[in-house]
Amino acid sequence: MDKDKLFAQALPQVVDFKFDESVSRVFPDMIRRSVPGYEAIIELTGSIAEKYAQPATNIYDLGCALGASMLSMSSTINQESIQYIGIDNSAAMLEECQKILQPVIPRHQFQLIEGQVEDAAIDNACIVVMNFTLQFINPALRDQLVGRIYQGLIPDGVFIVSEKIDFSNDQESTLQQQLHEQFKISNGYSELEISQKRIALEQVMILDDREQHLDRLRRAGFKNAVQWFQSFNFASFVGVKE
Numbered sequence: 001m002d003k004d005k006l007f008a009q010a011l012p013q014v015v016d017f018k019f020d021e022s023v024s025r026v027f028p029d030m031i032r033r034s035v036p037g038y039e040a041i042i043e044l045t046g047s048i049a050e051k052y053a054q055p056a057t058n059i060y061d062l063g064c065a066l067g068a069s070m071l072s073m074s075s076t077i078n079q080e081s082i083q084y085i086g087i088d089n090s091a092a093m094l095e096e097c098q099k100i101l102q103p104v105i106p107r108h109q110f111q112l113i114e115g116q117v118e119d120a121a122i123d124n125a126c127i128v129v130m131n132f133t134l135q136f137i138n139p140a141l142r143d144q145l146v147g148r149i150y151q152g153l154i155p156d157g158v159f160i161v162s163e164k165i166d167f168s169n170d171q172e173s174t175l176q177q178q179l180h181e182q183f184k185i186s187n188g189y190s191e192l193e194i195s196q197k198r199i200a201l202e203q204v205m206i207l208d209d210r211e212q213h214l215d216r217l218r219r220a221g222f223k224n225a226v227q228w229f230q231s232f233n234f235a236s237f238v239g240v241k242e
């Protein structure tokens, strides 16, 4: 696995972050060293999924990147009639994802689609996972997308959404950001890497706070929606369709 050094040198100009080939090559290292609780969320996605898996249905991983959530779910769910559908708009990510899933999930049981999650058709779903991807979707389109996810779930289906979150309280926001920055420093990122990455993400990653997430889930129809995880400014929520 290549080490993430994308922002290690001073760049003449920091451009908006793109999920291209240079990112797909270092992605596992980048996400583990940048997202506190990432491994726990991925592992627990598998555990939650085991409870909600239903035969002859679909499981969607929206913004699947290298397929970590699908891998985790496939390790806990043992149902051959389930179809895994990973959607991502980065060809580079999907190319790597294909190589990772191929030896683990039978070929007829998964499908990778290159496209915008905003346009994805979601149906007959027992589980929809969106780990760290809603934050990259245009905020004006988020309600509609979560509404379509709700519509595409079957009864007793679950939506898992994990995100970097904002805080309505400025003091909490500052402290959580500082703790996150320390997490990155402890994981070997320099001040320069942290600040250049922050600039690269500024325009492309727009955060919601906990209340905005829970309100959106409820507006979409999820009467039963909770936050189940938090590690500094990273959180995960579930909505169950009753």
Ligand code: GEK
Binding pocket: 019, 031, 062, 063, 064, 065, 066, 067, 068, 069, 087, 088, 089, 090, 093, 115, 116, 117, 118, 130, 131, 132, 133, 136, 137
């Ligand atoms: C994991 N879930 O390992 N449509 C489709 N894909 C998109 C869009 C879009 N509009 N915008 C961004 N992406 C994974 C990690 S990474 C999170 C997900 C991160 C894709 C993008 O190409 C990338 O692969 C993924 O969403 C976000 O749990 O890097 O912080």
